[in-house]
Amino acid sequence: MDLDLSLEDGLHAQILSADDAALLVEATHRETARSLWAARPVGPYELHDAQAALLLWDPAEQGQFSIGILREERLLGAVGLMxxxxxxxxxxxxxxxxxxxRGIASRAVHAVTLWAHDALDAxxxxxxxxPRNEPSLHLAQRVGYHFEQRLPRHCRDWSSxxxxxxxxxxxxxxxxxxxxAPVLPDHAHS
Incomplete structure (x- = not known):
C-alpha cells in the first residue's frame, strides 16, 4: 500500500512497520498515558514493546495499520486506521x-481522512x-466530523x-x- 502525503510545515506521513520501532521508542520516551499502538504498555515503549505493537499494526496481517507523522526523521505522532x-x-x-x-493532529487527521475516503474507498x-477529552472533541468538529451517538460504558480505562x-x-x-453519489433520476422505459 502506497502513501505519499505531505501535511505542510515540513510534515509528511508514511505507513509504519516493525522496522520503525526505534522511532516509536524515541517518540514515547516522555509519554505517561496509553499510546495509540496498544492498550499496554503505558508510557515509554522499550524496543521489544514497540516492535510487538507495530507488528500488530501490519495491514497484511491484521488489516489495521499506523501512519506515522514525521518531520525529517522524527516521529511526532501517528494516525491508526482500523x-x-x-x-x-x-x-x-x-x-x-x-x-x-500545535495543530499537528488536526492536519494529520484531516489529511488521512480524505486519503482514506479516496484510496481505501471508505x-x-x-x-x-x-466525553472528557475536550481537545479531541474540538478537533473532530474542526476537521469536519459530526456527532453520531453516545455509547454508555463502552470504552475501557485500562486501569486493570x-x-x-x-x-x-x-x-x-x-x-x-x-x-x-448523486442520485440519478429513474426514467421510465418506453
Missing part, C-alpha cells in the same frame, strides 16, 4: 506530549472519543489488566462520511 467492515474504518490518533496543541470513517475488574467510560462516536 477497518471494521466494508467501507467503514475507525481512526485513532496520538501526538507525542511535547508536540501537542465511505464512513469514525472516531471514538472520551483484567477486563472484569477494570473501569469503563462512555464514548462518543463522531463520523466523517464521503460525499454521497
Amino acid at each position: 477497518p471494521d467492515g466494508p467501507g467503514s474504518i475507525e481512526l485513532a490518533y496520538w501526538i507525542r506530549p511535547e508536540e501537542r496543541r 465511505v464512513r470513517i469514525w472516531l471514538e472519543i472520551n 489488566e483484567n477486563a472484569q475488574h477494570d473501569s469503563w467510560h462512555d464514548c462518543l462516536v463522531w463520523t466523517h462520511l464521503s460525499e454521497p
Whole structure:
C-alpha cells in the first residue's frame, strides 16, 4: 500500500512497520498515558514493546495499520486506521506530549481522512472519543466530523489488566462520511 502525503510545515506521513520501532521508542520516551499502538504498555515503549505493537499494526496481517507523522526523521505522532467492515474504518490518533496543541493532529487527521475516503474507498470513517477529552472533541468538529451517538460504558480505562475488574467510560462516536453519489433520476422505459 502506497502513501505519499505531505501535511505542510515540513510534515509528511508514511505507513509504519516493525522496522520503525526505534522511532516509536524515541517518540514515547516522555509519554505517561496509553499510546495509540496498544492498550499496554503505558508510557515509554522499550524496543521489544514497540516492535510487538507495530507488528500488530501490519495491514497484511491484521488489516489495521499506523501512519506515522514525521518531520525529517522524527516521529511526532501517528494516525491508526482500523477497518471494521466494508467501507467503514475507525481512526485513532496520538501526538507525542511535547508536540501537542500545535495543530499537528488536526492536519494529520484531516489529511488521512480524505486519503482514506479516496484510496481505501471508505465511505464512513469514525472516531471514538472520551466525553472528557475536550481537545479531541474540538478537533473532530474542526476537521469536519459530526456527532453520531453516545455509547454508555463502552470504552475501557485500562486501569486493570483484567477486563472484569477494570473501569469503563462512555464514548462518543463522531463520523466523517464521503460525499454521497448523486442520485440519478429513474426514467421510465418506453
